[in-house]
Amino acid sequence: MITVHHLNNSRSQRVLWLLEELGLPYEVVRYQRNAQTMLAPPELKAVHPLGKSPVIVDGGYTVAESGAIIEYLVERYDDDARLRPPAGTPEKHRWTYFLHYAEGSMMPPLLMKLIFDRVESAPAPFFVKPIARGIAGKVKHSYILPQLRQHLEYLEGELGRHPWFAGADFTAADIQMSFPLEAAASRGGLDAAAYPRLAAFLARIHERPAYRRALEQGGPYELLR
DSSP states (O other): OEEEEEETTSTHHHHHHHHHHHTOOEEEEEEOOOTTTOOOOGGGGGTSTTOOSOEEEETTEEEESHHHHHHHHHHHHOTTOSSSOOTTSHHHHHHHHHHHHIIIIIHHHHHHHHHHHHHHHSOOOTTTHHHHHHHHHHHIIIIIHHHHHHHHHHHHHHHHHOSSSSSSSOOHHHHHHHHHHHHHHHHSOOOTTTOHHHHHHHHHHHTOHHHHHHHHHHOOOGGGO
């Protein structure tokens, strides 16, 4: 039995979705973020030294990092290759690229925006707050927001070439890309008027039965706001 160490409102929601797409049995061990810091609880360090989520335990294997977990599960359990293109094809190269792009390229500016948004809104002495807001606003408008627009425009163009990120068919690359795009829709400037293909992608994945079952298993998922 696969065990998923699941943190609320986190990347581990993708792992539950993949397991539902694969039709695999699994159990969920739930953890809640600290309401003030939004950090994972220290109990997760008993599972993996970094104390992060997602982490899965499958027999004797403990696997961390979303992309590594997705690769592991697909390689081990996707016997009919529904969620990965054939090796050596252009689609497989795109599949591998987007599996790594999601966290390596798309998530850093989204995380930076979250941090600087909090700097702008954090309590501070009245004489410090204007300075903190000014610095945060300058960083956001000179660097973070242009970076996010560049990524969203790039991805909007990619979905103009193919309906899914690896090509014509839905794959695990789309599962991996779901989290940064949901984060972008929540706080990163992804709106339907400016990026209709990305908005349509999110609407399609949200209608998948396996996605909905994963939400039932994982609990409230505030990135969908």
